[in-house]
Amino acid sequence: MSTATHEETLGFQTEVKQLLHLMINSLYSNREIFLRELISNGADACDKLRYQALDNDGLYEDDSELRIEIEHDAEAGTVTLRDNGIGMSRDDVIQNLGTIAKSGTAEFLKQLSGEQQKDAKLIGQFGVGFYSSFIVADEVTVRTRRADLPHDSGVEWHSQGAGEFTIADIERAARGTEIVLHLKEDAKEFADDFRLKSLVRKYSDHIEVPVRMPSVEKDDEGNETHGWETVNEATALWVRPKSEISEDEYKAFYKHVAHDFSDPLTWSHNKVEGKLEYTSLLFVPERAPFDLYERDGARGLKLYVQRVFIMDDAEQFLPLYLRFIKGVIDTKDLSLNVSRELLQQDPQVDKLKSALTKRALDMLKKLSKDEETYQTFWNTFGSVLKEGPAEDYANRDKIAELLRFATTHTDSSTQDQSLASYVERMKEGQQKIYYIVADSFNAAKHSPHLEIFRKKGIEVLLLSDRVDEWLMSHLTEYDGKAFVDIAKGDLDLGEIEDEDEKQAQEETAKAKEGLVKRVQESLGEEVQEVRITHRLTDSPACVVLPEHEMGFQMRRIMEAAGQKLPEVKPILELNPEHALVTRLETSDGDAFSDLSRILLDQAIIAEGGHLDDPAAYVKRLNELLTV
Ligand code: ADP
Ligand code: MG
Numbered sequence: 001m002s003t004a005t006h007e008e009t010l011g012f013q014t015e016v017k018q019l020l021h022l023m024i025n026s027l028y029s030n031r032e033i034f035l036r037e038l039i040s041n042g043a044d045a046c047d048k049l050r051y052q053a054l055d056n057d058g059l060y061e062d063d064s065e066l067r068i069e070i071e072h073d074a075e076a077g078t079v080t081l082r083d084n085g086i087g088m089s090r091d092d093v094i095q096n097l098g099t100i101a102k103s104g105t106a107e108f109l110k111q112l113s114g115e116q117q118k119d120a121k122l123i124g125q126f127g128v129g130f131y132s133s134f135i136v137a138d139e140v141t142v143r144t145r146r147a148d149l150p151h152d153s154g155v156e157w158h159s160q161g162a163g164e165f166t167i168a169d170i171e172r173a174a175r176g177t178e179i180v181l182h183l184k185e186d187a188k189e190f191a192d193d194f195r196l197k198s199l200v201r202k203y204s205d206h207i208e209v210p211v212r213m214p215s216v217e218k219d220d221e222g223n224e225t226h227g228w229e230t231v232n233e234a235t236a237l238w239v240r241p242k243s244e245i246s247e248d249e250y251k252a253f254y255k256h257v258a259h260d261f262s263d264p265l266t267w268s269h270n271k272v273e274g275k276l277e278y279t280s281l282l283f284v285p286e287r288a289p290f291d292l293y294e295r296d297g298a299r300g301l302k303l304y305v306q307r308v309f310i311m312d313d314a315e316q317f318l319p320l321y322l323r324f325i326k327g328v329i330d331t332k333d334l335s336l337n338v339s340r341e342l343l344q345q346d347p348q349v350d351k352l353k354s355a356l357t358k359r360a361l362d363m364l365k366k367l368s369k370d371e372e373t374y375q376t377f378w379n380t381f382g383s384v385l386k387e388g389p390a391e392d393y394a395n396r397d398k399i400a401e402l403l404r405f406a407t408t409h410t411d412s413s414t415q416d417q418s419l420a421s422y423v424e425r426m427k428e429g430q431q432k433i434y435y436i437v438a439d440s441f442n443a444a445k446h447s448p449h450l451e452i453f454r455k456k457g458i459e460v461l462l463l464s465d466r467v468d469e470w471l472m473s474h475l476t477e478y479d480g481k482a483f484v485d486i487a488k489g490d491l492d493l494g495e496i497e498d499e500d501e502k503q504a505q506e507e508t509a510k511a512k513e514g515l516v517k518r519v520q521e522s523l524g525e526e527v528q529e530v531r532i533t534h535r536l537t538d539s540p541a542c543v544v545l546p547e548h549e550m551g552f553q554m555r556r557i558m559e560a561a562g563q564k565l566p567e568v569k570p571i572l573e574l575n576p577e578h579a580l581v582t583r584l585e586t587s588d589g590d591a592f593s594d595l596s597r598i599l600l601d602q603a604i605i606a607e608g609g610h611l612d613d614p615a616a617y618v619k620r621l622n623e624l625l626t627v
Contacts, residue, residue: 004156004168011164013099016131018109020161023128026119027135030261031187034132035196036203038081038179040256041130042068043207045085045177047309049147052086054308054336059147061175068211069228070200072191077183079191083209084176087146090155093167097130097142097157104294111290124261126290134161136190139182145172197231206237206253208307236307238281238328242269254283257302258326262286265377267327268363276351278331282360284367285326288380292324299323301356304330305338316343317353321387321399322360324380329356361398368402368418375416378404382415386467389474400478403471405461406441408450413441417461419478427458429495432484435461437469437553439608448539448606449486455537456496460486469554487607489547491535505534508576515585519574522593523600526569533573540578541599543570543607552607572600591627594620 012020027033046066053059069082088096095101108126112119133140142157154172159165183191190196193213200211215229237245237253254264264283271279282301291297300315300323307330317329333348343349364385368374378385388399404415409425422433434453438444444462453460463472475483509532520530528546536542545551549568550558558565574581584595601617604610611617 004170007166007168009164009166010094010098012159015100015105015109016098017163018112019100019123019126019128020131020134022109022112022114022119023123023131024134024161026123027128027132030120031135032190032199033128033203033261034136034181035190035199036255037129037132039068039070039200039204039207039211042081042083042085042177043204043209045083045087046209048086049084049176051309052147056148061147063175066209068209070196070211070213070231072193072196074188074191077188077191079181079183079196080178081181082174082176082178084174085147087149087176088144088155089146089149089153090167090169092146093142093144093155093157098165102126102291102298103296104291108290121261121287122290125287127259129259131161133179133181136183136187137161137181138184141180141182142177143170143172143180144177145175147175200231203252203256205233206235206249206256207232208234208236210234236304236330238269238279238330239307245269253281254285254326257328258283258285258289260285260287260289260326264326265373266363266367268359268366270359272355276331276333276348276355278329278333278352278355280327280329280356280359282325282327282356282363284363284377284381285324286376286380288324292384297323301326302328303334304328305334305336306330306332308336310334310336310338311340314340314343316349317356318360319353319357319388319392321384321391322357324384325360357392357395361395361402364402365398371416375404375414378415383465383467386465386471389471393474396475397478400475405435405463406444407459407461408445408453409459411445422459422461423479423481425459426481427456427496430458431481431494433461433478433481434458434484434486435463435472436486437463437472437551439553439556440464443608446606447487448536448542448603449544451537451539452491452493452535453486456493458493458496466553466557469551473554485551486535487542488545488549488551491533501534505532508532508534512574512576515581516574518592519572519584519596522596523572526597526600527572528569529571531571531573532576535573536575536578539575539603539606540580541572541574541603543572543600543603543609545570552609570600570604572603574599594624598624 049059050066063084066084071080072078112122139160143154145151145154151173152171154170156168156170157165197213204211210230211232212228213231215227217225217227237249250267251263254260254267263286265286267281267283269281289297298313300313301317302312303310303314318325329352331352333352334346338346367377382404385399385402389396392399400419403419405417406413406415407417407422409417419433436444436447436449438447441462441464444464450460472483472485477483512532516530516532523530533542545568555565580599584592587595598617598620601611
């Protein structure tokens with residue numbers, strides 16, 4: 001046996017320590033997943049070797065039969081996993097088994113609260129990986145050698161999962177990795193043949209690499225022969241015919257590719273032959289990954305070319321607004337030596353991308369038939385999908401069908417109404433789809449602009465997500481009906497209003513011309529225009545923006561991002577029926593200018609805007625209240 005040299009004791013990165021601590025305490029009821037994670041790593045390591053061996057046969061070292069082996073020793077209380085995959089160098093080991101490289105990890109760990117159940121779910125989204133060994137083991141030893149390094153470049157890593165690990169150089173003839181778990185007192189149950197076999201079948205049937213366990217066969221005379229038995233199915237799941245794959249197998253496979261704990265909401269498995277040749281298996285997760293909004297968060301599909309694993313996170317096959325979709329693409333249309341750089345230039349990739357985008361949108365469309373499940377999807381990923389119309393103009397009609405909104409029809413803040421259902425409820429003569437954008441649901445719901453719509457019973461979409469105004473600027477129509485922001489431009493309800501109403505409005509406007517002129521003079525530069533409106537029933541005034549002006553929400557976002565925007569002056573609209581407006585008409589001097597100013601400031605506040613000089617507003621208002 002060799003002796004270890006160059007032994008060092010190193011501390012885990014802080015994030016690893018935190019994760020280990022939380023994981024060990026939170027995942028108690030889900031302990032068996034350690035096996036899935038370790039088999040999954042072994043399978044990844046075999047995939048990587050196979051890929052690198054494409055242009056360097058020597059890596060196989062006369063042992064090209066890739067496999068994972070699992071052994072146990074009930075007496076010693078150990079479980080050992082072994083793979084003959086790519087293995088790790090000393091630096092690899094320090095990097096991979098001592099740190100967490102995912103971006104956003106520190107952020108993620110801050111969200112954990114110490115509440116077991118909640119944390120277990122969050123950790124599931126994060127993906128626990130190798131460190132899950134410590135859920136069942138109080139001592140872990142890893143021995144490994146990288147396929148392209150000499151035998152004396154083996155490495156032994158050892159840790160008790162607390163703050164540190166030791167690492168040493170060893171002699172190791174076999175390439176690949178061996179992990180020995182010394183089971184905790186209360187986890188000894190895993191050192192059991194039956195238990196291990198059933199877990200391998202449960203979690204790893206779909207993995208193409210065979211997972212083997214020792215077997216003993218007795219002949220008629222009672223002589224024993226020891227050998228190996230392949231426990232899993234060992235064919236790549238997506239290659240098998242759909243009809244032969246059970247729901248549970250799809251779900252287990254999802255957990256493997258997505259590093260997720262929960263079941264997927266739905267999936268779509270397709271084999272295509274013809275101009276393009278590919279097999280795709282796409283999943284919609286139930287929960288958002290922790291790095292959904294990270295700039296460099298993991299996204300994309302696992303790419304295979306003719307069944308050979310090429311890379312994880314190939315993000316070239318789906319647009320960004322579908323980045324939550326997980327799965328596999330296996331194609332004959334790319335060459336085996338394709339790289340990330342080459343993918344960007346290959347015209348086949350664009351074709352595959354548009355085909356997969358259609359598949360994904362169709363899958364979501366199908367999911368939307370089940371309203372309850374779709375709502376779960378929408379609540380989690382709706383705001384990502386809303387990036388769609390801007391990113392993917394060609395598919396914007398399909399995306400529009402998938403959008404959900406809060407509206408005045410339901411009065412709940414849940415975004416649960418489709419445009420199709422809005423159109424069904426449209427009033428006789430209504431030709432447009434009306435919406436309002438505000439900073440919060442309540443600001444939208446209580447906006448004065450809605451008053452006339454309430455009175456007439458016309459539904460309005462209530463938009464309050466940060467991306468909503470951006471979204472609407474890329475959606476011009478749905479089902480031939482234009483979208484109209486009711487806080488912009490002149491209000492034209494078209495045929496919903498009859499001729500008599502229109503005439504009455506014109507007459508009022510005429511009668512109030514004098515008032516309008518006085519207010520305009522009094523407010524001067526503060527406003528672009530003053531006019532009489534019929535859109536209000538309860539409020540005395542409101543502000544609107546010119547039709548093609550950027551809305552208030554987008555302005556605030558851009559200003560917050562440090563953009564300097566030219567000032568826009570609002571249009572002030574007055575409700576001629578309101579008592580305050582009548583009072584305005586009969587006042588003059590300071591009383592008139594103060595009240596005009598109060599009406600303008602109030603209208604801005606009701607819109608969610610900020611006053612330049614709020615103290616002056618309060619002072620004017622108090623004076624008015626005390627006369
Ligand atoms: P992930 O698999 O999501 O990358 P893990 O925590 O499971 O995260 O593993 C961390 C890294 O350790 C892997 O990315 C891989 O580089 C390395 N690793 C783990 N197990 C093995 C193995 N059996 N063979 C080679 N490398 C491994
Ligand atoms: Mg892993």
